[in-house]
Amino acid sequence: MARLGPCPAIIQRPYRTSGTTPPGVHSDGVCLKPRYALRAAIQSTISEFVNGHGMRQCRYRSHSKAHVQHVLTALAVNLCRRSENSPRSA
Structure with a gap:
């Protein structure tokens, strides 16, 4: 900060x-x-x-399963961001 x-x-x-x-x-x-x-x-x-x-x-009720859902969603979002920013080969 x-x-x-x-x-x-x-x-x-x-x-x-x-x-x-x-x-x-x-x-x-x-x-x-x-x-x-x-x-x-x-x-x-x-x-x-x-x-x-x-x-x-959230799809799940337990804390650990909800945490896994959030981490996997964040991973998917980061992969989508990476693929949008990567240079495309012709």
């Missing part, structure tokens, strides 16, 4: 004098954009699993 530090927007522009902060910046001056970017990436992956591969409902 990216280290949170002072946002460059606060350093460049003096928003503090008017009592408002620029968008994407917390009131204590921490830039939240790296955190939002990470969250968006995770949510898109979860959305792909739920909407594209039926992971909203």
Whole structure:
């Protein structure tokens, strides 16, 4: 995870004098954009699993069998991603 530090927007522009902060910046001056970017990436992956591969409902009731289902589904998704990104030979 990216280290949170002072946002460059606060350093460049003096928003503090008017009592408002620029968008994407917390009131204590921490830039939240790296955190939002990470969250968006995770949510898109979860959305792909739920909407594209039926992971909203599990087929099995026991914890170990459900875990195996999730691991195999993740493996299948990764293989599909790999095949989409691999160069095709003519």
